[in-house]
Amino acid sequence: MKIYQLKTKQKLPISVDKAWSFLSDPNNLKEITPEKMNFRILSGADRSIYAGQIIQYKVTPMLGITTKWVTEITHVKDKEYFVDEQRFGPYSLWHHKHFIKKIEGGVEMEDIVDYKVPFGILGQIAHVLFVKNKLKQIFKYRENKLNKLFGKI
Numbered sequence: 365m366k367i368y369q370l371k372t373k374q375k376l377p378i379s380v381d382k383a384w385s386f387l388s389d390p391n392n393l394k395e396i397t398p399e400k401m402n403f404r405i406l407s408g409a410d411r412s413i414y415a416g417q418i419i420q421y422k423v424t425p426m427l428g429i430t431t432k433w434v435t436e437i438t439h440v441k442d443k444e445y446f447v448d449e450q451r452f453g454p455y456s457l458w459h460h461k462h463f464i465k466k467i468e469g470g471v472e473m474e475d476i477v478d479y480k481v482p483f484g485i486l487g488q489i490a491h492v493l494f495v496k497n498k499l500k501q502i503f504k505y506r507e508n509k510l511n512k513l514f515g516k517i
Contacts, residue, residue: 366488367457368496370477372503375517376510377470384443384464386513387473388413393421395513396506401425406432413437413446425454426498456480456487470517473510475503 376383386392390409397403401423408419417437424430433453440446443464450458457480465472481487481495 365480366491367478367480368491370475370479370499370503372475372507374473374507374510375467375470376473376514377517378514380443380464380466380471382514383471383473387462387464388440388446390417390419396509397423398502398505401502402430413440415440418451419448426494454482456482467517 389412390405394403394405404422406420406422408417411417415437419435419437421433421435422430423433431454434451435448435453435458436451438447438449445461445463447462448458448460457478459478461474461476463474463476465474477499479499481491483490487495
């Protein structure tokens with residue numbers, strides 16, 4: 365069983381309060397997801413994140429295949445971090461930690477995603493061929509979009 369990890373860090377010239385306000389509103393996820401993924405929230409985004417929250421999406425991650433994705437917000441520490449975990453969706457495991465910390469001139473946001481691709485050796489081959497790069501592209505898009513929205517340190 366191969367578990368992969370993706371880590372990103374980004375610095376923004378905004379307050380912790382502003383960063384948390386944006387990131388803790390599930391409706392903002394659409395704004396920082398590439399348009400070609402056709403991201404749509406189906407339910408669960410009617411309030412700011414809280415532990416136990418279930419959010420259902422439809423997304424087209426690659427190859428024109430639309431899938432339903434269900435995540436649960438499992439941990440929340442106000443203005444510091446939250447964790448979302450996939451309950452149903454394209455991965456065998458998806459555990460995504462979002463950290464926010466105050467730094468000189470703004471905040472540093474860090475994402476750590478631990479994930480497993482299904483289908484055994486075929487999934488591992490798919491990971492090498494396109495899944496890994498697709499995830500990097502999605503997080504790069506988010507970085508660029510957040511820089512446009514809030515500026516860059």
